[in-house]
Amino acid sequence: MSYYFIFSVICLLFARGGFTAAVGYPSGPVDLKAALSKPSMGWTSPNILSFPGQQSFINATERWTVFDPPTYSASVTVRNEADVVKAVKIARDLKIPFLATGGRHGYGTTLGNLKNGISIDLSLLKTVTIDKHASTMTIGGGVRFRDMVDPLFAAGFQIQTGTCSCPGMVGVTIGAGIGRLQGLYGLLSDALISATVVTASGKVLQVSETSNSDLFWGIRGAGANFGVITSATYKVQPIINNGIFTSIDMVFTAAQNVSYFNTLASMVNGNGTFPAKLAAITNVLYNTTSNQTEIITNWAYAGPREEALRVMAPILAVQPVFTNLTDVSWKNLNTETSFGFDAIICEPLGIRSIYSAALRTVSSNTAISVFAKLVDFYAKYPEGRGNTISLESFPPQKVREIPDSTSAYPWRQTITYLLIELSWEAGSSVGDASNALGLELRKDFAATSGYPDLTVYVNYAHGDEKLEQIYSAEKLPRLAALKKTWDPENLFAFNNPLPTHYP
Numbered sequence: 019m020s021y022y023f024i025f026s027v028i029c030l031l032f033a034r035g036g037f038t039a040a041v042g043y044p045s046g047p048v049d050l051k052a053a054l055s056k057p058s059m060g061w062t063s064p065n066i067l068s069f070p071g072q073q074s075f076i077n078a079t080e081r082w083t084v085f086d087p088p089t090y091s092a093s094v095t096v097r098n099e100a101d102v103v104k105a106v107k108i109a110r111d112l113k114i115p116f117l118a119t120g121g122r123h124g125y126g127t128t129l130g131n132l133k134n135g136i137s138i139d140l141s142l143l144k145t146v147t148i149d150k151h152a153s154t155m156t157i158g159g160g161v162r163f164r165d166m167v168d169p170l171f172a173a174g175f176q177i178q179t180g181t182c183s184c185p186g187m188v189g190v191t192i193g194a195g196i197g198r199l200q201g202l203y204g205l206l207s208d209a210l211i212s213a214t215v216v217t218a219s220g221k222v223l224q225v226s227e228t229s230n231s232d233l234f235w236g237i238r239g240a241g242a243n244f245g246v247i248t249s250a251t252y253k254v255q256p257i258i259n260n261g262i263f264t265s266i267d268m269v270f271t272a273a274q275n276v277s278y279f280n281t282l283a284s285m286v287n288g289n290g291t292f293p294a295k296l297a298a299i300t301n302v303l304y305n306t307t308s309n310q311t312e313i314i315t316n317w318a319y320a321g322p323r324e325e326a327l328r329v330m331a332p333i334l335a336v337q338p339v340f341t342n343l344t345d346v347s348w349k350n351l352n353t354e355t356s357f358g359f360d361a362i363i364c365e366p367l368g369i370r371s372i373y374s375a376a377l378r379t380v381s382s383n384t385a386i387s388v389f390a391k392l393v394d395f396y397a398k399y400p401e402g403r404g405n406t407i408s409l410e411s412f413p414p415q416k417v418r419e420i421p422d423s424t425s426a427y428p429w430r431q432t433i434t435y436l437l438i439e440l441s442w443e444a445g446s447s448v449g450d451a452s453n454a455l456g457l458e459l460r461k462d463f464a465a466t467s468g469y470p471d472l473t474v475y476v477n478y479a480h481g482d483e484k485l486e487q488i489y490s491a492e493k494l495p496r497l498a499a500l501k502k503t504w505d506p507e508n509l510f511a512f513n514n515p516l517p518t519h520y521p
């Protein structure tokens with residue numbers, strides 16, 4: 019039995035009833051509101067606290083998915099680092115579990131192990147400062163991608179991001195940060211230069227290649243485990259091609275599934291045919307207007323149109339039934355590509371259960387058989403037609419060039435990330451069948467992924483995976499040692515938590 023499984027069981031046992039504490043703490047009732055509201059707390063602003071029933075509490079804690087979410091008895095909307103230190107210390111002293119939140123887009127089910135905790139809401143840590151001379155950007159711990167794209171672009175720079183506008187930039191970074199520009203610039207975590215971290219003991223640390231470098235290694239791949247990052251500094255890149263990308267939205271019909279997946283696989287797996295400037299996102303979904311399963315894709319290229327069309331010729335030769343070829347500015351890359359789906363995808367409060375696998379190679383046979391299974395599922399379960407799968411084919415060049423030993427992120431060889439996104443209406447009974455489908459399709463892809471076992475990017479993890487499948491057996495001993503040093507009592511316990519000993 020893995021440590022991970024044991025942890026969940028213990029957590030569930032402790033999670034019953036009123037204010038109970040994280041693993042290892044004795045439980046007992048506490049008047050949390052009174053304790054947090056004491057004038058001696060010295061919060062930066064009197065409006066910092068909110069409690070269930072208040073609109074400000076809803077605003078501070080509302081999440082992207084309501085599938086297995088954490089629950090809170092209080093929220094502290096911090097205004098600065100001093101507030102973070104106070105919030106961590108009071109939670110620790112009161113023995114009440116807590117979660118620091120950025121964009122609130124984390125969806126791993128381990129977050130749901132937090133019951134009646136304290137939310138440390140970082141959303142007001144929103145500063146964006148650009149140093150043009152040094153080509154760096156420093157952001158507050160609550161900045162979302164959409165908060166920084168305009169000022170950064172206006173200053174003449176761009177940076178690798180995720181593919182949606184809404185997640186927290188630091189939250190994405192500390193898992194790895196995968197996205198369209200990784201072929202040129204590496205992972206978002208590869209662009210991280212330094213961070214300010216409030217540790218479990220309430221210490222404020224500067225973390226970089228030259229200061230607490232071990233922790234700097236760990237926060238780039240397992241960063242939800244060690245502390246609260248109040249600010250982060252990144253290397254930024256000069257704008258290329260005047261900041262103009264070539265984007266093509268395409269629709270392929272169900273009848274084209276075999277030719278689409280064969281072409282995608284040959285481009286993605288081939289040597290040098292999937293250039294560093296190209297990114298392809300493939301979604302399989304049910305179109306409720308046409309009542310057909312469709313392949314809806316966005317292919318984006320960091321360069322001019324002629325070059326893009328040359329590179330994308332093989333996929334265009336499959337003859338999409340709909341094509342929208344546009345020039346998109348880097349700052350609008352997330353919002354104006356993919357049929358403008360970003361606005362819908364970013365809507366909070368959906369029921370969303372996600373399964374994932376990292377692929378070293380894309381098996382077209384697997385993609386084709388999964389496609390057929392989805393078609394069958396949609397026919398059998400009309401309420402399950404909100405379930406989709408995505409294949410995010412991001413270029414690997416720069417990610418692979420950076421040595422594996424650089425950071426804790428273990429899956430640099432990945433060429434495509436599978437996401438199985440299960441979503442249904444509240445009250446529907448399709449949830450169990452959907453989750454069973456998710457497990458089955460993940461298993462299918464894992465079997466032909468080119469990795470020896472199921473392999474999962476931590477920020478895409480469902481929460482049922484083994485530690486090794488998320489962090490890798492190679493990285494776990496060093497990560498466990500770091501956990502023991504910086505968070506021995508496991509206060510940062512709710513996002514695929516690391517053990518303090520491994521093996």
Ligand SMILES: Cc1cc2nc3c(=O)[nH]c(=O)nc-3n(C[C@H](O)[C@H](O)[C@H](O)COP(=O)(O)OP(=O)(O)OC[C@H]3O[C@@H](n4cnc5c(N)ncnc54)[C@H](O)[C@@H]3O)c2cc1C
Nearest residue numbers: 119120121122123124159180181186189195196247477513
């Ligand atoms: C619509 C959508 C699109 C996505 N697209 C991408 C993508 O393109 N690329 C990619 O790599 N990932 C992507 N993800 C996954 C994303 O990386 C994770 O969901 C990530 O955890 C989101 O961070 P957050 O701050 O929004 O979430 P939260 O739920 O606020 O936080 C998630 C975890 O990170 C921790 N955390 C957040 N901020 C801080 C901080 N400042 N200091 C310390 N810990 C912190 C939290 O404690 C928690 O454990 C996407 C997710 C969604 C829902």
Ligand SMILES: *[C@@H]1O[C@H](CO)[C@@H](O)[C@H](O)[C@H]1NC(C)=O
Nearest residue numbers: 068072073074075076077078
């Ligand atoms: C909650 O958020 C909404 C939408 O952003 C805003 O209009 C409202 O003023 C907020 N309310 C409180 C109490 O913070």
Ligand SMILES: *[C@@H]1O[C@H](CO)[C@@H](O)[C@H](O)[C@H]1NC(C)=O
Nearest residue numbers: 272273274275276277390393
């Ligand atoms: C997928 O493509 C194959 C080969 O063209 C075809 O036989 C099959 O019917 C397609 N699937 C669907 C659901 O259209």
Ligand SMILES: *[C@@H]1O[C@H](CO)[C@@H](O)[C@H](O)[C@H]1NC(C)=O
Nearest residue numbers: 286287288289290291378379
């Ligand atoms: C790709 O090229 C590398 C190095 O040139 C080689 O080791 C590898 O086997 C090639 N892979 C394929 C699928 O051709």
Ligand SMILES: *[C@@H]1O[C@H](CO)[C@@H](O)[C@H](O)[C@H]1NC(C)=O
Nearest residue numbers: 304305306307308309310400
């Ligand atoms: C799609 O299905 C809906 C409901 O089942 C039906 O009302 C509609 O006419 C169908 N549309 C087409 C184009 O067949």
Ligand SMILES: *[C@@H]1O[C@H](CO)[C@@H](O)[C@H](O)[C@H]1NC(C)=O
Nearest residue numbers: 269305306307308312314357
């Ligand atoms: C869904 O089908 C309708 C009718 O064929 C079409 O107009 C629409 O563009 C499709 N939607 C998407 C997202 O492909």
Ligand SMILES: *[C@@H]1O[C@H](CO)[C@@H](O)[C@H](O)[C@H]1NC(C)=O
Nearest residue numbers: 342343344353354355357358
């Ligand atoms: C094509 O994409 C652009 C940019 O997102 C959008 O403004 C336009 O409406 C789209 N055109 C069609 C026909 O969908």
